Amino acid sequence: MVVVKSVTIDGESIHVFRNAVYIFESSSGFTLELDLIVSEVVVKKYKSVDNLIVEIELEDGRIINSIMHVKILSGGLPQLNLFCELDDIQEYEDFDRVNENESWFPNIEDGITIEEIRKIEMPNEGVSCKLNLPIDQVEWIKKQKKKTLNEIFQNMIYEYWEKQESK
Structure with a gap:
């Protein structure tokens, strides 16, 4: 099983709470997929970006550098799905594989809460209040x-x- 040690997006290291890296196999070919649980701040930063320069450092020392597409995954926790097409999958033979016809996908949300994420990086939002004061x-x-x-x-x-x- 391949384990991600760190992720850098556009030269900036991001805090990753959970992740899954795998090869997605469909009728149109293969993609390298990286699902990440990140903070709401990270999702907000990259939600309107189409492509990112991503460096993935694996625990075994390998480094994957690629331009990857971004999808924001809706659901419970703040998530990014980064993916890129692969022509040659030989160097990824030890990665988990998910087929488009299977119902199994890595579940990276188990055991983590939004409160734990916010302890590391709390988002700030503007708010306006109308008050009636002396x-x-x-x-x-x-x-x-x-x-x-x-x-x-x-x-x-x-x-x-x-x-x-x-x-």
């Missing part, structure tokens, strides 16, 4: 920098959240 609070908020307000709200929400969870 004028002195509004004036104070307007004087603050965005970074300071972000920190205040994050801390305030986490404190409130913890109090609610401990009840």
Whole structure:
């Protein structure tokens, strides 16, 4: 069985939580497939990209460099499917094979949760709130920098959240 040690996309090493590398066999030929559980930040970064330069380092020391296509896999956890067509599969004989007529695919989601992924890399998203506050609070908020307000709200929400969870 082939084990992936690390993955680099466009020269940047990414954190991979789980993966499966295999040869997909169809009537149109063979593709090298790499399914990855990654963070939501990584999915967001590559969701609108068609092709990537990928370096896959295997545990046995082999390195695969290829231009690969990207598919975002929908479902529970944030996933990328990277793939490229293969003309010669001789050097990939020890890879698992999946045939288009089979119902078996590697399940890389078992045993990992979105909470575990977010502990490593938490995505940030913009949010707008419409509040009705006393004028002195509004004036104070307007004087603050965005970074300071972000920190205040994050801390305030986490404190409130913890109090609610401990009840």
